[in-house]
Amino acid sequence: MDTFTLIVTIGVALGFTYTNGFHDSANAIATSVSTRALTPRAALAMAAVMNLAGAFLGSGVAKTVSEGLIATPTGQKGMGILFAALVGAIVWNLITWYFGLPSSSSHALFGGMVGAALAGGTTVYWSGVLDKVVIPMFLSPVVGLVVGYLVMVAILWMFRKSNPHKAKRGFRIAQTVSAAGMALGHGLQDAQKTMGIVMMALVISGDESYGDEIPVWVKLACAAMLSLGTYAGGWRIMRTLGRKIIELDPPQGFAAETTGASIMFASSYLFHAPISTTHVITSAIMGVGATKGTKAVRWGVAKNIVMGWFITMPAAALVAAGSYFFVQLVF
Template sequence: MEYVTEPILLVVVVVTALAFDFTNGFHDTGNAMATSIATRALKPKAAVLLSASLNLVGAFLSLAVAATIAKGIVDAGVVTLPVVLAGLVGGIVWNLLTWLFGIPSSSSHALIGGVVGAVLAAVGTDGVIWSGVISKVMLPALIAPVLAIGVGALGTWMVARITKDIPEDTNSRMFRWGQIGSASLVSLAHGTNDAQKSMGIILLALIAGGAVDESSGVPFWVVASCAIAMGLGTYLGGWRVIRTLGKGLVEIDSRQGMAAETSSAAVILLSSHFGYSLSTTHVATGSILGSGVGMPGAKVRWGVAGRMFTAWLVTLPAAGIVGAACLWLDEAIGGDAGSYVVFGLLVAVSTAIWLVSRRKPVDHTNVNDEWEDASTQVAEVVATHDPAALATVGAGPAPSGTAATTHRTDDQDGRA
């Protein structure tokens, strides 16, 4: 009986890994396209289509990060299919929760946290390659945002100084074209880094399921399926996170947008070359913050940045707790049935989060509405006696009928 059910479980795990790749795509679209959409250098739908296409191409360019995930974080010899499934559930649930609240949290760290938590629950600390976690995950997580802020601030300051005597409308026209190029480069870089994380997880599952041996590389069908899944997820847009990065963090113009995106692409591509499992979210957010710091007179919403930093700090342990809990539930039920129950719970939780998000949708038609601070939104929501709406405070446009919704421009949907 085990011979019959094991291949089915392997298929479930692979499908779940592709589902994570899909959530990674829509969660991280804003990393590349938020500033271009906010400055209207690109129409929203055109931006996500361009990003999806380049993510697809980028996934085929490098496999260094896939090797890091598959063989550099946990001991592949102790990993089983239930462990991989539990880790994926931890990553997906955290991705969906942070997307619901419009928080640009790290999909990479959610995945790694989920897998490490599941391995710790399964075999203890001996199953984790701590040197790999520290050198390939923790150190880049600390260094990358700081580096991105510095590079973004310096680049923005230089651009602002060079163009200070040029009329604003001329700057906007010139740098919008530059934004399109730099945003495209970030999308390509994202594909070279993030799509490989799911490739590495699927390779782990194939090794655990006995389909390939531990010395195997990533099969081509895995590369292709992960590239497609991420491309599809990117095309959906992830509008809630795009809105936070484009409108909530910094009041941004085309010069800042190009400087931020160029900084992000440089840091991400460098990390992919060395096989670091870098969070593109950390880099993109740091670059956008840097563009606010480097632009004289720019407004940076440090309260929004603080909420992001808090989410970053708890991503690894939160996803790890979910991964560990799922593995304990799996083992408590026993057999393949436990894994199927865990998968069913993932479907139920994902559906519930999606239904909550529909109460206050964010899409290409309202992603550029004027941003309103969360404190003001809370007061207005409470005044409407609709506690359920609090779930989306700060993630989308202001409640209907408030001042913020009256500030929409004629080109709000991206028409210049």
Template sequence: MDLVVALVVVVVAVALFFDFTNGFHDAANAIATSVSTRALTPRLAVAMAAAMNLLGALLGTGVAQTIGSGIISPPSGVAGLAVVLAGLGGAIAWNLLTWWFGLPSSSTYALIGGLAGAGIAAGTTVHWDVLAGLVALPMVLSLVLGLVLGYVGMVGVLWAVHRRAFAPTMRRFRMAQSVSAAAMALGHGLQDAQKTMGVITLALVAGGLHQGPSIPLWVTIVAAIAIAAGTYAGGWRIMRTLGRRVIELDPARGFVAESVAASLLYGAAYLFHAPVSTTQTITAAIMGVGATRRLSAVRWGVAGKIGVAWVLTIPGAGLTAAALAALFGLLGA
């Protein structure tokens, strides 16, 4: 088998492994609040999230095209494939590290940081304008909007139901959470599976097996299956952090947090083709709804640790990927 084709196969396999780790790393994004409020059983929640991830991954390719052609422009052949492989290696290493410590860091920004770090180390063109406009700006906005809309939405809900009996109202919100959790899982598939589609397409272009930013159908299908399988595998460490350690959620707050986060994911994907972090978005929304109880209700110490993980994600994954790219360069890739 030709060396370039063999490397493409390796990169595709590693990208799908990253997609799988993304699924189990981020499973908590969609279902932690529903499980913690007992709206869904863990087994049912994981199965539902996997199915909605699969469906969401098939609903668009705008984010995939941003990742596939907008972050870096690697050279063709072995050198370009080595850059993509190093980027994936940095992202996977960061995903596994933060999963082990139960920190809901962003797989999205791990991948972007990995690609950028590998690109810099290898002297590849990095599109800083895209990183500023479609990565950095949405990253800040999704955090701010998650906090603000979570708070405002929860205030509105509290005002609307303040005269109603507590127990029946919470039962209704617990039922509604099944819908909001499904919407969140759909948004996770829509956003995160597309990032793997983009990387695979980037590798196909570097290997001379595909032209242009369009995403091949088979790439969409295998990426959808991989992230759904990873989600079904679970992600219980991070689920505990999001579902209970940031704040004790009731069904109403869980419903609002999931609804706000899902709306932001859809808007970023369809309106701007911007890759945003599902982890960051749902965590910000959880903190926003929690602050309506009282500011001290949010466990800011845990939130601070999550924030540190976010800040370190892009440079951490980038440095790891840069080291791999340098190693591949020494090996003659």
């Protein structure tokens, strides 16, 4: 196996992780920044550190990505498939970032993997795609919406007799913890997805085998790039999540972040399912906002976001397939 090809593929995978970080940084900190619980730079620094820590909390999601979605391709062709899959995901991340649309970096990656695999004639494990990607894609936003609503209802009931101003100050402090939990869950989920891709590249090159533990250097590299990307910030998407769906106050921000973090930890440890942090936090914000009445949520903005979710996988798949054919023509 050409060492240069392996290095390039791993480099592009780390590049995807960087775009994942700045594309999804809003998921962890938009609510705490919009409620002024944290300053933007303090929030980004906290999120970057917690992303780094979260990457070392498990490996179940990485194994699902590396072994459960497509057959590990072989030889130079295999590296071409991984390269094209990552290009498809990166291109879609940049497009949606430019338009401030909180789409899923995870589903961009999965769509890229499926599109490149089909273009390259590699087996796609459709049952794995259905069980680990498609079903969670529909289920996690519903869970986020319902749980976010229920958590906010519980908070409103528990603090119904409290002084509103004192309660908001307390929740502004509590948001520091909930935002940290959200960032930790983001690191646990999203850093592992790139670890899975890097492991596939190492298996193709013969440097690793199925079932091997993820090398420490892979964990460090993926975690560091996600952390750097997070610190770079995604201000366009942050405005959408923090202000355009609903006008958040500290109790609502705390409820949304706590909901999102809880769902991510549960899916990682109980099901090893690579869910979208974007879907979870966005739906949790909608659920929290709905406690003020349906008119409190800007459903037009929400509709555009959800439409973006549906086209993410096929769009990234098409870009990845085109990238694969281009690579074959050039090389």
